[in-house]
Amino acid sequence: QSALTQPPSVSGSPGQSVTISCTGTSNDVGSYDRVSWYQQSPGTAPKVIIYEVNNRPPGVPDRFFGSKSGNMASLTISGLQAEDEAVYYCGSYTVRSTYVFGGGTRVTVL
Amino acid sequence: QVQLQESGPGLVKPSETLSLTCSVSGGAISGYYWVWIRQPPGKGLEWIGYIFYSGNTSYNPSLKSRVSLLLDTSKNQFSLKMSSVTAADTAVYFCARLTSSWDAFDIWGQGTMVTVSS
Numbered sequence: 481q482s483a484l485t486q487p488p489s490v491s492g493s494p495g496q497s498v499t500i501s502c503t504g505t506s507n508d509v510g511s512y513d514r515v516s517w518y519q520q521s522p523g524t525a526p527k528v529i530i531y532e533v534n535n536r537p538p539g540v541p542d543r544f545f546g547s548k549s550g551n552m553a554s555l556t557i558s559g560l561q562a563e564d565e566a567v568y569y570c571g572s573y574t575v576r577s578t579y580v581f582g583g584g585t586r587v588t589v590l
Numbered sequence: 591q592v593q594l595q596e597s598g599p600g601l602v603k604p605s606e607t608l609s610l611t612c613s614v615s616g617g618a619i620s621g622y623y624w625v626w627i628r629q630p631p632g633k634g635l636e637w638i639g640y641i642f643y644s645g646n647t648s649y650n651p652s653l654k655s656r657v658s659l660l661l662d663t664s665k666n667q668f669s670l671k672m673s674s675v676t677a678a679d680t681a682v683y684f685c686a687r688l689t690s691s692w693d694a695f696d697i698w699g700q701g702t703m704v705t706v707s708s
């Protein structure tokens with residue numbers, strides 16, 4: 481199975497918005513609303529910030545917003561803050577009852 | 591609060607079998623899927639496979655021939671075995687919980703670094 485496609489990096493100034501795309505296929509992202517997003521800071525385990533396309537776990541700020549259209553999911557971070565600097569990964573369930581991740585996107589706060 | 595902790599050798603020789611265990615504390619294994627994910631140095635996440643508490647499994651097709659997951663409910667542990675390892679298997683290995691109510695990996699271990707080298 482091929483990894484989902486994410487841009488290697490995005491950047492923005494504090495207070496701005498950035499959007500990370502996650503492109504899959506009809507075998508994964510396009511087939512189910514089972515897309516999740518993870519935030520990973522250096523030296524730590526990933527943390528789920530979005531599940532089932534657009535749901536936030538308790539404690540995750542509403543600045544994080546997930547969406548999906550067709551085979552592409554997106555994560556938007558609005559009101560960018562310095563603490564949002566991290567690598568973000570999307571993940572999706574697939575038609576083969578497996579899971580696949582994206583390659584990761586590094587978010588830099590300028 | 592449920593916590594996960596990986597354990598196992600940090601160094602494995604090429605062609606040998608990598609064995610890791612994940613201990614689950616603060617909650618029961620039943621009712622959840624239990625997962626292994628790895629991350630080569632400086633690279634992204636790779637899903638290895640999951641095992642349901644009933645024993646059902648699913649594996650990454652690219653690793654399926656070399657991987658097996660086992661569950662020990664009496665010890666509240668699950669384990670990963672990967673055979674015929676090469677340098678390409680060098681990575682941080684994470685165990686995690688997949689919750690069906692979120693369909694996401696909601697709890698992670700801290701990860702353990704495994705190096706394949708002679």
